[in-house]
Every structure is written in C-alpha cells, then in structure tokens.
Amino acid sequence: MSALLSLLREQIPHFSPQEKRLAEYVLEDPEQVQWLGITELAAACGTSPATVTRFCKSLRFKGFPDFKMRLIGELSRPSEAGTYQDIVAGRPLKEIVRAIEANHLTSITDTTRLLDLQVLERAITALRSARRIDLYGMGTSSIVAQDFYQKVIRLGKSCTAFADSHMQITSASTLNEGDVALAISYSGETPETIAALQCAKDVGALTLSLTRYGTSPLPALADIPLFTSSLEEGVRRGPMASRIAQLHVIDILFTGMVSEGFEEYVPMLEQSYHNVRQYLNPSGGVQS
Amino acid sequence: MSALLSLLREQIPHFSPQEKRLAEYVLEDPEQVQWLGITELAAACGTSPATVTRFCKSLRFKGFPDFKMRLIGELSRPSEAGTYQDIVAGRPLKEIVRAIEANHLTSITDTTRLLDLQVLERAITALRSARRIDLYGMGTSSIVAQDFYQKVIRLGKSCTAFADSHMQITSASTLNEGDVALAISYSGETPETIAALQCAKDVGALTLSLTRYGTSPLPALADIPLFTSSLEEGVRRGPMASRIAQLHVIDILFTGMVSEGFEEYVPMLEQSYHNVRQYLNPSGGVQS
DNA sequence: AAATTTTGAAAAATATTTTCTTTGTATCTC
DNA sequence: GAGATACAAAGAAAATATTTTTCAAAATTT
Structure with a gap:
C-alpha cells in the first residue's frame, strides 16, 4: 500500500x-x-x-x-518497491533483510518526494540565522535530536538537545526571539514534545516541527512544519523506517546549512574533526 | 529515461x-x-x-x-541508487536533496549487498542468547549505539551504551563469558572503541564489531565482524550515509532477534509501548 | 441556549481551451 | 520574377471549464 x-x-x-x-x-x-x-x-x-x-x-x-x-x-509506481512490508514471526533471515531494505528505501524516497523545497529553504535559513537552536524529542526522536545536536555543535552554534523532558521545557523557557526550536516526533502527538515546543513559541522563538505527514498537534504549532513519509509501520515494534526518514531530513537540513555558509562553516568542521584526534592522541595519525 | x-x-x-x-x-x-x-x-x-x-x-x-x-x-518511479555524490558549496537546494537521497539509497543497497547471511545469523544468535549486551562507540557511532540500546532494553535484556569512553571500559571489565560486546566505528580505528572491545575480549565476552568494509583493527579483534559499505564520503563534514548504513544493520540485527524469539519478545514490545503512555498520561489515548 | 464545527450553494478566482486574427513562409500563376 | 493565393504557426482574447473561497445554514457539541 x-x-x-x-x-x-x-x-x-x-x-x-x-x-x-x-x-x-x-x-x-x-x-x-x-x-x-x-x-x-x-x-x-x-x-x-x-x-x-x-x-x-x-x-x-x-x-x-x-x-x-x-x-x-x-x-503509477511498480507495486513491489514502495510498499511497506511488515515483519512477522520466524521468517527466514534473507526475507527479513529484504523487507527491511525495502522499507528503508521506501522511507527515504517517499520522504524526499514529500519535501517542499520552499519550506525547506525557510527552515534552513531559520536554522542558519538562529542565535541558538533547541531540539526536542522523546524516545527514538531523542536519538535523532542528539544526532542533529552533534552536527550543529560542530558549526560553532549554540544548541541543546536534552533527553529529559523537564530540561527540554526548562531550556525552551530561556529562548528568545531570534532563537529556533525544532521538535521531533513521529506521531506529532507526543505530549512532552508538544509542551516544549509550545513553551518555545510562547517565549517568542521560531518553531519548527518534524513529524510524519498529516495533521497532528505538533505541525499545527510550528511556524515551519517539516514532514517525513507516514508509513504503516508497527510503531510498537520499534520505529525503524521513520527514524531513517527523520535522519534523512536532518541531513538535508544540515547540509543545506553548510552549503549556504560554506566559507564560514567548512573550516570549522575540518578543525573540529582534526582537533578530536590531535588532542586525544597527539602522537598517532588521524582516525575516526 | x-x-x-x-x-x-x-x-x-x-x-x-x-x-x-x-x-x-x-x-x-x-x-x-x-x-x-x-x-x-x-x-x-x-x-x-x-x-x-x-x-x-x-x-x-x-x-x-x-x-x-x-x-x-x-x-515518480523510485529514484535509483547510484554512485556517491559529494556535497559542495552553494549548490541549489534541489541538487543537495537529490545528492543526499542518492547517497542514502546507495548506502543502504550497498550495505545490504555486503551482508553475509551466515555471519549475520551468528551475530543474531549471539545477541539473542547473550546474558548482557555492551555497546561501544564514540561520536556518531555512539548515537547508533544509543539507538540499539533503546531497542534492546525493550526486550527485557540487560544492555549498556555509555557515551563516556571511561565508562565503556569500566562496563567492559565487568562482562563475563556468555555476555556480548558490540563495538561500532565507521573507520574501525577509533582508539577508545578498540580499547573497550579489547577489554571485553580479555574478560571472555564474545566480541562483535560494526565497521566499514575493509581491514582495520576493530574487525580484527572481533569474533563476529559486521560491515557497512565503505563510501568515499567526507567524514570530516559529518558521517551521514555511513550512520544510515549502520542503523540499517542494527535494524536487521534487532528484527532478526525479535523474529527468532517472536513469542517471547513481541508481548514485551507491545507492553513497553503501552506502558509508556499509560503511566505518563493515564487519562488520554495512546501516542508516540 | 450559545458556541463551535460541518457542510453546501453560489460567487469569485484560476486555469485551460477555443476562436479568431495576424504573421510569415511556401506555392502557384502570369 | 512579381504578385496572388494557400497554408502553417503562433498569439491575443474570448469562451469554457475547473477549482477555491465566501457566506449562510444545518448539525453537533458544550
């Protein structure tokens, strides 16, 4: 389907x-x-x-x-590709591998197709010109937030990505105009994440959301709503494809930011990369 | 065309x-x-x-x-995975999106192609029968470890995924035979991750590694080495495709575990999912 | 009973197609 | 070869079709 x-x-x-x-x-x-x-x-x-x-x-x-x-x-798409496969009991490993591959590929292509370049552009500009970026998300979405955090920090930009929902709201309440808050939630209905974004909005920050496509409270709250494809996946068994899709969007946002501010950012990225190994392992070569 | x-x-x-x-x-x-x-x-x-x-x-x-x-x-036929595209300065957003999509798709298909089902099967069995699972990884690989941690915990299995390299070694040193350690590193050369896996091996734990394809210290140390495709990506600018590939393998491992132990695990997954919202939000419906 | 949401009729706005006319080129006639 | 005729190409504008918005009524909830 x-x-x-x-x-x-x-x-x-x-x-x-x-x-x-x-x-x-x-x-x-x-x-x-x-x-x-x-x-x-x-x-x-x-x-x-x-x-x-x-x-x-x-x-x-x-x-x-x-x-x-x-x-x-x-x-008008060939039926096999682009159809979400559910993963059930005791199937041969080969089939599991094929199903997961198909799901991840579908997730990425569908999400790409849903992207609205204009909205994306606005999101990138907002993130780039943000004085500070706050990231909110629980569970798997928190992992995605952490990932973005690791990237943004390397650009020398202030950023927080607390896993703790109290800290997320605490952080949100210290935002100001000119700051940006991005809330991540597959369903768009996670109460803690909504609360944090609402708080950010109330204190005057620009609000972004990254949820599955459709109507849900989070994108309704966001100045710039971003979406991943909405797969019929067994969320209970672990949102796998949706997390891949979220990271896909994160990568696009990050790369967009870097591309816009290439001169400024690339030296910082290179520097941070080298410093990690240089300071940790002064004698040896460069690794990761 | x-x-x-x-x-x-x-x-x-x-x-x-x-x-x-x-x-x-x-x-x-x-x-x-x-x-x-x-x-x-x-x-x-x-x-x-x-x-x-x-x-x-x-x-x-x-x-x-x-x-x-x-x-x-x-x-709107599915986009094709192709060759890796580097992302450089000031390209139009549309091209960035296309390049990242291509990279992620390539990353997943290539990694799938590299998978050795026999080795995978051994890894899944090891993880499933492990008394405890230790995960090691620095930087982006730490994020991947966190992701796996979140999944494994829901199966009621003991698991650690410390971000701190001292704690990783501390944890490794408390492992025993019957425990499994999985070290994640794109390059396979991260000293801290090697150290942790070496420690785990020394105390008698079964060692697994997840690195890029090729020879590097980490897979040499592992009883069961797993691989992702090795892309010529600008690691300095943020390992994006490689992290997607790692998560892809993680998903296969996890799904394999669940599939093998379906009767035992699925009720736990369902239960953990429901409990999160039931205890946090007793009145409302079920969200994520 | 008041407020809110849902809905459809009709008006307005938008998009597409057709008609009509002009323009330019090729062909024919003397 | 000059001029007349025929014809294809193309656009302006009118006609048509389609979609969206507005507004008021009906249904539902508070």
Whole structure:
C-alpha cells in the first residue's frame, strides 16, 4: 500500500462524515480518481466540491489538483518497491533483510518526494540565522535530536538537545526571539514534545516541527512544519523506517546549512574533526 | 529515461520552433513541470498557453492537464541508487536533496549487498542468547549505539551504551563469558572503541564489531565482524550515509532477534509501548 | 441556549481551451 | 520574377471549464 493511501486509512478515524466518505471512495478505487475532476469526485461521493478541496487541504496538499497529482505519482509506481512490508514471526533471515531494505528505501524516497523545497529553504535559513537552536524529542526522536545536536555543535552554534523532558521545557523557557526550536516526533502527538515546543513559541522563538505527514498537534504549532513519509509501520515494534526518514531530513537540513555558509562553516568542521584526534592522541595519525 | 521523455526527444525534429522549445524545456527539467500551470510553462518557454495546449494535443494527450498527469506518473518511479555524490558549496537546494537521497539509497543497497547471511545469523544468535549486551562507540557511532540500546532494553535484556569512553571500559571489565560486546566505528580505528572491545575480549565476552568494509583493527579483534559499505564520503563534514548504513544493520540485527524469539519478545514490545503512555498520561489515548 | 464545527450553494478566482486574427513562409500563376 | 493565393504557426482574447473561497445554514457539541 502506498504511503498516501496508508495515511488516508490511518486518518479515517479523525475525519468528519463527509471526509470519511471521500477517503473510503478513494481507497476503494484510487485508479479511478485520476480521471475525475473535483466536481465529479464530489458527485460520486454525494458531497460538494467545497468539501473535497477542504479535505485535500486538511491533508496538507495545496489543493485538489495537488492531491490528485501525488496520488497518480504513487499509483503509477511498480507495486513491489514502495510498499511497506511488515515483519512477522520466524521468517527466514534473507526475507527479513529484504523487507527491511525495502522499507528503508521506501522511507527515504517517499520522504524526499514529500519535501517542499520552499519550506525547506525557510527552515534552513531559520536554522542558519538562529542565535541558538533547541531540539526536542522523546524516545527514538531523542536519538535523532542528539544526532542533529552533534552536527550543529560542530558549526560553532549554540544548541541543546536534552533527553529529559523537564530540561527540554526548562531550556525552551530561556529562548528568545531570534532563537529556533525544532521538535521531533513521529506521531506529532507526543505530549512532552508538544509542551516544549509550545513553551518555545510562547517565549517568542521560531518553531519548527518534524513529524510524519498529516495533521497532528505538533505541525499545527510550528511556524515551519517539516514532514517525513507516514508509513504503516508497527510503531510498537520499534520505529525503524521513520527514524531513517527523520535522519534523512536532518541531513538535508544540515547540509543545506553548510552549503549556504560554506566559507564560514567548512573550516570549522575540518578543525573540529582534526582537533578530536590531535588532542586525544597527539602522537598517532588521524582516525575516526 | 521514461517512455514519455523518449518520445519527446524523438519527436523534436518534427516539431515547429515553439514546440521544440517546449519539448526542450520539459526534457531539461521534467520535475519542474509538475509545479507549473499552462500559463507559467508557456511564459517559461517564451510562448503562449495556446501553443502549449496544441502541443499536448499533437502528442495525442487530451490536453495539458492530461500531459502533466502522465509526466508525473512516469517521473515518480523510485529514484535509483547510484554512485556517491559529494556535497559542495552553494549548490541549489534541489541538487543537495537529490545528492543526499542518492547517497542514502546507495548506502543502504550497498550495505545490504555486503551482508553475509551466515555471519549475520551468528551475530543474531549471539545477541539473542547473550546474558548482557555492551555497546561501544564514540561520536556518531555512539548515537547508533544509543539507538540499539533503546531497542534492546525493550526486550527485557540487560544492555549498556555509555557515551563516556571511561565508562565503556569500566562496563567492559565487568562482562563475563556468555555476555556480548558490540563495538561500532565507521573507520574501525577509533582508539577508545578498540580499547573497550579489547577489554571485553580479555574478560571472555564474545566480541562483535560494526565497521566499514575493509581491514582495520576493530574487525580484527572481533569474533563476529559486521560491515557497512565503505563510501568515499567526507567524514570530516559529518558521517551521514555511513550512520544510515549502520542503523540499517542494527535494524536487521534487532528484527532478526525479535523474529527468532517472536513469542517471547513481541508481548514485551507491545507492553513497553503501552506502558509508556499509560503511566505518563493515564487519562488520554495512546501516542508516540 | 450559545458556541463551535460541518457542510453546501453560489460567487469569485484560476486555469485551460477555443476562436479568431495576424504573421510569415511556401506555392502557384502570369 | 512579381504578385496572388494557400497554408502553417503562433498569439491575443474570448469562451469554457475547473477549482477555491465566501457566506449562510444545518448539525453537533458544550
């Protein structure tokens, strides 16, 4: 099942009656939709065009044509690749390897396709010009925050990435205008992370979020919402593909920052790299 | 090259001057077209909307929207993993995104190809039957260790993943036979990580390593050496693809462990997932 | 009962296609 | 070879189709 259709199915419980009918109609026969205009689709679902546009917008598409475009994009893909594989009991190792590879590859390509370059550009500029960057995230998202932290620090930029949710809020409350807070959460619903970002917003910091695609509290709170693809993965069994997708976005943000400020940043990166080994191991060569 | 783009290129000789400009523009940057309306595309090619519709019709499409739809359909095939791309100064964001995507995809496919299923199987069995698991790694590899730690803990298995190299050795020295130590380092040459694994080996623990493919001190020390693909990446500027590859292997190890011990482990995973939200947020629903 | 959300009808805005006209080129006639 | 005719190419603008927004009514919740 494609990422978009999974999203649709997942979100059904959150939809209003008419939106639910739309989602069900699309899930029933997605191929069909590409031949329909907004008016025809509305008629087929016994609703109005207005509802269809709103439906598309609520899914964060630019409008009905954008929705249709993405849907076609996903449908016209060969079925095997790009389909999330669940991992179940006692399968041969070879199959597990293949399934995980497929999931990670799908996660990366889907996430890339979802990226909005304009929004990304804004995020990069914001991060680059931030006086200080705060990172929030719990569990696996905390790992991703740590990763970004390690990168940003090497640029000589103030940054925090506390694992402790109390410390995250404590840190958030010391932000000012000109500072940036980035909250990471796959679901976009982690209460601790929302609290920290809300606090950052209240004290006047610019807020960014990195969540799965769709509507959830975190992106609603963010000035600049960023998204990863929303896979139907067994989150309970460990969010693996989603974490890869988050790191993918992090890498793009970081590389974007470095690329924009190349002259300034690259010497710092090289320097930090050399200093680690030089100070730790004055005699030996350079390692990592 | 997709069928539509090939068609376009083939037909160029038969096109009128303005049509040729259109075809060349589309061939130049097909991705771009999806964001343009007929008027914008016409303007971009210095021609009129009327010419664009005629152009589409002459290619036997129903009109411009139909043309765009087919084009998008063909373009959204999964991106291909290719060769490693270096990321340099001031390149447009779009190219950065494409380069990072390519690197991550390559990293995953190459690493998968390098995996030796027999060795992997041994590693999984060792980890599963380990009384305790110690993880070592510095810098980015420490992040990967943390990630594995978070996963293993949920299986109810003893595990440590200290970031501090002194603590890693301290922990290593308390291992016994029947315990497993996994050392992670992209280069395989990080002195602190080598030291910790050496200590673990000396006290009788089974030693595993996860490094880039090739010969280096760490895999030489390991009873079971695991490898990621070895990319020519600017490690100084941040090991991004290599960390993705490491996580990829970690995911395979973890999933392998869970799959082998499905009956035992899955209830624990489910339980830990539910408990997090149940105890933190007794009233509300389940989130992550 | 008041406030909020959901919804559709209709108006407005936007996008695409068609019509009509101009322009330039090739072909024909004397 | 000059001029007339035919025809293809291309754009301006009108016509059409499509999508989005606005606004008011209905349903739902507080």
